[in-house]
Amino acid sequence: MKQLYLHIMKWFLPVLFISYMAGITLFTHSHVVNGVTIVHSHPFKKGSEHSHTTVEFQLIHLLNHVLVTDSGLIPTFAVAALSLLCILFIRSQVEPYHRSCPGVISLRAPPVA
Template sequence: MPSQSENEVKRLVLNITRYFLPILFISYLASITFFTHVHVVNGVTIVHSHPFKQGTAHQHSTVELLHIHILSHLIADSATVVFALPLFVSFLLCLLLGRLPHTHFHAPYHGVTALRAPPAICLFAI
């Protein structure tokens, strides 16, 4: 059985994770959305995104460009965004507010896990 201090540490880690992971995801999404820019390297146009000071020139090594490409590659069509965004936002709000709905199932008969289905009428001859 875990001690009280282990439970407190576990609770602290869960509370930190509860807020840190959504903030990390939103920061990452904002970074790849708002800081997109272009580099031309050896005649190849490379479009990527990361925070940088606007109006100043900066360059990347080949390894840096490869890492930036791997970290900022996200493919989503408009249908995914339209359907997933409201679900994600509502889930995130519930998670942050700590009010996830709890469902409770009540079985009217003790020890019975499933009742039989109601009778059905077949209208088509097989």
């Protein structure tokens, strides 16, 4: 079941993104309502006039003015930075010696510390 879900998501998410980008890029138009120009995009038939209700204009306004703050990015950045530091610190302790020429067989014994 999980494999089916992953297979569907593998195709659904790119198609959703491409259709969204096409919708906001290809169908941009404007309406003048009470002296205010409202520019938005959605698929519609070219050459025919269409209008929106007040509720639709409010929905367009809410969808176009989403505020995203950085409050979710700071903890994510901190976790990523700390993870990178831990990986670098642990790796430097685990592998203290490196061969100068990987894949080349040395004909002498390693140095004694």
